[in-house]
Amino acid sequence: MEMHRDDLGAKLGMWIFIFTEILLFGGLFLVYAVMRSHYSDEFHQAAHQLNAFIGTVNTVALLLSSATVAMSITAVQKGEKRKAVLFILITLICAGIFLFNKYFEWGHKFSIGLYPGSDMMVGLKHGYILFFSLYFFMTGLHVFHLIVGSIILTIIMVKIQTGSINAEKYVLLENGGLYWHLVDLIWIFLFPLLYLIT
Amino acid sequence: MAETIAHSYLENTGKYKGILAWLTTTDHKRIGLMYMYAMMIFFIVGVLLGELMRLELFRPGQQFYNAQTYNGIFTIHGIIMIFTVVIPGLAAVFGNFSMPIMIGAHDVAFPRLNLFSWYLFILGAAIALSSQFLGNGPPDTGWTFYAPYSTQTHTNVVAAVFGAFVLGFSSILTGLNFIVTIHRLRAPGMTFFRMPLFPWSLYATAWIQVLATPIVGITLLMVIAERWLRIGFFDPSLGGDPILYQHLFWIYSHPAVYIMILPAMGVITEIIPTFAQRKVFGYKAIALSSLAIALVGYFVWAHHMYTSGMSITARWVFSLLTFLVAVPSAIKVFNWVTTMYKGSISVKPPFLFALGFIFLFMIGGLTGLSLGSLATDIHVHDTAYVVAHFHYIIFGGVGFAFFAALHYWYPKMYGRMYNFRRANIAFGFLFVGFNLLYFPQFVIGIMGMPRRYFDYLPQFTLGQQISGFGGLLLLIGIILMIANLASKRGAKAPDNPWGGSTLEWTIPSPPPVENFHELPVITGEPYNYE
Numbered sequence: 001m002e003m004h005r006d007d008l009g010a011k012l013g014m015w016i017f018i019f020t021e022i023l024l025f026g027g028l029f030l031v032y033a034v035m036r037s038h039y040s041d042e043f044h045q046a047a048h049q050l051n052a053f054i055g056t057v058n059t060v061a062l063l064l065s066s067a068t069v070a071m072s073i074t075a076v077q078k079g080e081k082r083k084a085v086l087f088i089l090i091t092l093i094c095a096g097i098f099l100f101n102k103y104f105e106w107g108h109k110f111s112i113g114l115y116p117g118s119d120m121m122v123g124l125k126h127g128y129i130l131f132f133s134l135y136f137f138m139t140g141l142h143v144f145h146l147i148v149g150s151i152i153l154t155i156i157m158v159k160i161q162t163g164s165i166n167a168e169k170y171v172l173l174e175n176g177g178l179y180w181h182l183v184d185l186i187w188i189f190l191f192p193l194l195y196l197i198t
Numbered sequence: 199m200a201e202t203i204a205h206s207y208l209e210n211t212g213k214y215k216g217i218l219a220w221l222t223t224t225d226h227k228r229i230g231l232m233y234m235y236a237m238m239i240f241f242i243v244g245v246l247l248g249e250l251m252r253l254e255l256f257r258p259g260q261q262f263y264n265a266q267t268y269n270g271i272f273t274i275h276g277i278i279m280i281f282t283v284v285i286p287g288l289a290a291v292f293g294n295f296s297m298p299i300m301i302g303a304h305d306v307a308f309p310r311l312n313l314f315s316w317y318l319f320i321l322g323a324a325i326a327l328s329s330q331f332l333g334n335g336p337p338d339t340g341w342t343f344y345a346p347y348s349t350q351t352h353t354n355v356v357a358a359v360f361g362a363f364v365l366g367f368s369s370i371l372t373g374l375n376f377i378v379t380i381h382r383l384r385a386p387g388m389t390f391f392r393m394p395l396f397p398w399s400l401y402a403t404a405w406i407q408v409l410a411t412p413i414v415g416i417t418l419l420m421v422i423a424e425r426w427l428r429i430g431f432f433d434p435s436l437g438g439d440p441i442l443y444q445h446l447f448w449i450y451s452h453p454a455v456y457i458m459i460l461p462a463m464g465v466i467t468e469i470i471p472t473f474a475q476r477k478v479f480g481y482k483a484i485a486l487s488s489l490a491i492a493l494v495g496y497f498v499w500a501h502h503m504y505t506s507g508m509s510i511t512a513r514w515v516f517s518l519l520t521f522l523v524a525v526p527s528a529i530k531v532f533n534w535v536t537t538m539y540k541g542s543i544s545v546k547p548p549f550l551f552a553l554g555f556i557f558l559f560m561i562g563g564l565t566g567l568s569l570g571s572l573a574t575d576i577h578v579h580d581t582a583y584v585v586a587h588f589h590y591i592i593f594g595g596v597g598f599a600f601f602a603a604l605h606y607w608y609p610k611m612y613g614r615m616y617n618f619r620r621a622n623i624a625f626g627f628l629f630v631g632f633n634l635l636y637f638p639q640f641v642i643g644i645m646g647m648p649r650r651y652f653d654y655l656p657q658f659t660l661g662q663q664i665s666g667f668g669g670l671l672l673l674i675g676i677i678l679m680i681a682n683l684a685s686k687r688g689a690k691a692p693d694n695p696w697g698g699s700t701l702e703w704t705i706p707s708p709p710p711v712e713n714f715h716e717l718p719v720i721t722g723e724p725y726n727y728e
Contacts, residue, residue: 009307009382016374020412027416027446031431034442116427126430126437133429137420 007171014175018182021145025186028138032193035130042127047198049114050135054105055195058098059187065094066184069153069177072160079167081160088157091180095150102143106136135194142186149183152176206613206708224309227709229316230295231611233286236320238680240282245676247275252635252669255662258654265652269338270353272650274330276341277358281365282323284596285454288461289407290319290372292603293400295611297376299702300394302385302720304712307378311371318368326361329354340650342451345432345443349424356422363418366411369457373407376400385701387720394700394724395484399464402488406453406460410496414450417443441506448499456495458592459559460488462599463530466552469606470534471725472698473549474541478725480533487526494523501570505579513572520570527563531556546696547621551602554629558594562587565640580650583643586636594632601628601679608683609691613708620682627675634668699725 036043072087109132113120116133124132156176159165165173205211207227210219220228250271254261298306306312330336333354339347348355380401384393421443423429430436432443471478478484500508500516534556543549565587568574578584609615639647642661647654654662694703701718702709 004304006307006382009378012381013308013311013374013378016377016408020370020374020408023409023412024416027413027420030446031420031442034439035431035437038439039437116423116429122428122436129430129436130438133423133427133431136427137423137429141419 010171011174011178014178018178021182022186025138025141025189028134028141029189029193032134032138035127035134039127039130042125043131044198046128046131047194047196049132050195051105052195052198054101055191058101059191061094061097061101062184062187065091066181068094069180073170073173073177076160076165076170076173077167081163081166084160084173085157088153088160092150092153092157095146095153098146099143102139106139138190138194142183142190145183145186149176149180152179205711206706207711208612208708211711222313224305224313225711226294226298226306226309226312227611229312230291230293232316233290233294233319236323237283237286237291240278240323242676244275244278244283245673247271247278249669249673251275252666254652255654256666257663258656258659260653266335266338268652269650270330270336273337273340273358277326277329277337277362279592280341280454281326281362282319284458284592285365285369286319286372287458287596288465288600288603289376289400289403289457290315291600292396292465292607293372293376293403293461296607296702297397297400298379298383299705299709299713300700301380301383301397302388302701302714302718303379303383304714304717306375307382308375312375315368315371315375318364318371322361322364322366322368324361325364326358329357329361332357342447343418343421344447345421345424345438345440346434348421349433356425359418359421363415366415366418369407370411370415373404373411376404377408380404385717385720391482391485392720392723393485395467395478395481395488396461396464398485399460399467399488402492403457403460406457406492406495410450410453410457413446414454417446417450420446441503441508444503444506445500448502452499452502453492453495455591456491458596460491462555462596463488463527465599465603465606466534466555467530468698468700469548469552469602470537471727472606472696473546473552474538474543475697475727476537476539476541476725477727478533479536479539480529481723481725483529484533487529490526491523494519494526498523498570501575504572504575517570517572521567524563524567524570531560531563546605547616547618547625548602548606548696550622550625551598551605554625555595555598555602558590558598558632562590562594565590578643580648581643582639582647582649585649586639586643589636589639594636598628598632601625604683606696607702609695610702610707610709612686613691613706614686614688615691615695616683616688617685620678624675624679624682627671627678629675631668631671631673631675635665635672636668638662638664638668699727 068087068090072084072091075081075084075087109115114132115121116136121129121132153176156165156173159172207225210216212219212222214222220232223229251268254263254268294306294312298304333356334352335354337348337353337355337358338351339353339355343355343359348359380393380397420429420431424432428436430438432438432440434440467478467484498516498520500512501520504513565583569578569584569587605616605621638661642658643649645657647658647661691707693705693707695707696703704718705713
């Protein structure tokens with residue numbers, strides 16, 4: 001049998017999967033909206049505890065990484081393998097920067113006893129508890145997606161290197177790129193909601 | 199190449215033999231059967247748990263086990279039946295087996311993903327079932343996991359919730375696969391409006407699976423985080439809102455009812471024209487009503503919450519929308535009945551089950567309207583009336599449609615016929631047993647028998663005992679039906695035993711591995727019997 005290949009179908013599938021991811025986070029955004037309207041003052045004050053500078057650095061890193069993923073697709077289409085690999089590598093480095101910052105950001109909060117279930121947290125005002133619970137839950141789920149995306153991109157990078165992703169056949173890279181843009185997109189909403197509205 | 203294609207999908211031709219050949223298959227027909235075998239096991243477990251409840255309820259007071267055990271049994275009965283049987287149900291079994299053939303495709307769009315979905319299904323079911331045996335005893339929250347009780351009880355809620363989450367993931371991937379399959383792999387010439395109506399109903403179902411399931415997924419994760427980390431989203435003592443949980447839960451779980459019932463309606467829409475030998479009445483109306491149900495069904499979730507404490511405005515809006523969603527369902531019922539008009543009806547087992555479906559679905563649907571209207575719901579909310587209503591829809595509807603589909607496609611699946619007389623007798627037991635089991639629950643529900651209660655007042659005894667007797671008949675019916683289908687002594691099935699007009703009847707029984715040697719070219723509408 002000739003192998004069936006349907007790039008458009010594969011991309012359609014990926015888009016539908018991305019809808020489901022957006023809806024997954026949608027549930028959390030809904031909880032955020034409800035809780036923010038219940039406790040708007042306390043959310044406002046709690047947001048001051050987050051470091052907007054680190055958040056900004058991470059935002060820039062993710063935006064840059066989305067651009068480089070898009071560039072690697074163009075590079076593969078033009079058959080420039082070396083450049084494509086390089087662009088993915090830059091993307092992965094950006095992801096590393098993000099994780100590095102997140103590690104210290106979370107680590108700091110843990111060191112002062114501010115984490116879900118801690119004695120300190122349970123003793124806070126309700127709005128604070130919910131803000132930080134949402135912060136940890138939402139950024140945690142986002143980081144999980146970022147790590148999964150990084151693994152996918154690493155596999156893709158190897159496949160570009162070995163030539164199984166090439167100018168004729170690159171739907172896997174496109175789908176991996178779509179997934180990476182999703183990771184970026186979610187962050188674009190998380191950043192203002194958690195860090196900027198103060 | 200022609201020789202390899204001529205092999206039936208039931209023969210092993212790959213590098214593995216026996217069970218391994220099945221566990222590594224990407225053939226949509228085999229995956230459909232694997233879903234069916236797994237589901238049959240879960241179904242029987244669920245039925246036995248149901249019968250255990252009927253035993254306990256046969257007389258007032260404690261009979262065989264205590265109230266906490268009863269709570270565990272009805273919870274697990276619900277989890278098994280809802281998440282592992284009826285939600286994947288018809289879509290996973292017959293959607294996989296028949297749909298690609300009916301649209302003239304060699305397989306689904308992503309065959310390996312399809313197998314992965316099955317493994318996720320088994321994994322999720324195993325995790326959910328493990329909640330029975332591990333940890334501090336079976337969960338006792340009911341299948342709805344209402345917060346804040348589900349975040350506080352010491353029973354093994356996390357395993358059940360996580361199992362449901364994995365099952366949801368499996369459901370999403372199946373839906374995604376079917377949407378892409380239907381968009382991309384229809385046979386040449388098969389436009390959307392030349393597609394048979396079972397694939398149409400699966401298409402609508404798949405969109406609900408994809409768009410609704412993630413919400414419950416994240417909600418279940420929140421419940422787990424609530425239990426482990428005290429994040430407080432649903433716990434009032436930490437500032438959370440239990441009503442929010444109910445909203446998030448029902449935003450999925452009401453559309454989930456349509457995930458269950460839409461493929462059932464699709465099956466009935468295939469069976470009625472075949473056995474009436476009539477072109478289906480109102481083809482477009484049936485096709486589009488599936489989409490209408492999927493769309494409107496998304497906006498009725500809060501009719502489960504009239505007594506939870508919502509604003510008056512929210513309540514009447516949701517009540518209105520609930521009445522609206524009944525319209526497309528009624529359109530289908532009218533069209534089925536009209537299709538039979540002046541048909542040359544042959545009453546074979548699949549048709550009998552389809553008639554049973556229509557009858558039971560109508561009772562279930564109409565009693566649903568009395569639950570959807572605000573005043574009457576206050577009276578019967580959380581009573582046995584609700585239990586009767588949703589069993590009429592889920593068992594009387596989805597269950598009977600499943601049996602109908604099984605009797606309809608069985609010759610295609612195994613290349614053998616079954617004994618009609620025994621099938622008819624089994625149907626008789628199932629139909630009479632079902633009504634005896636659930637109809638009294640309407641009556642005692644109106645009289646005030648609450649649902650999920652271990653004990654009851656003496657005036658409900660008669661109703662409960664009729665139900666218990668009905669449960670016994672139903673169990674006999676199920677055993678007779680399975681015994682009849684499991685016996686391999688039937689005559690060899692012809693390609694088209696029922697005179698059906700859709701594509702699956704144009705290929706051999708059982709179908710060859712890739713279904714079609716050459717893809718068919720479609721030139722007209724389906725169901726052309728004239």
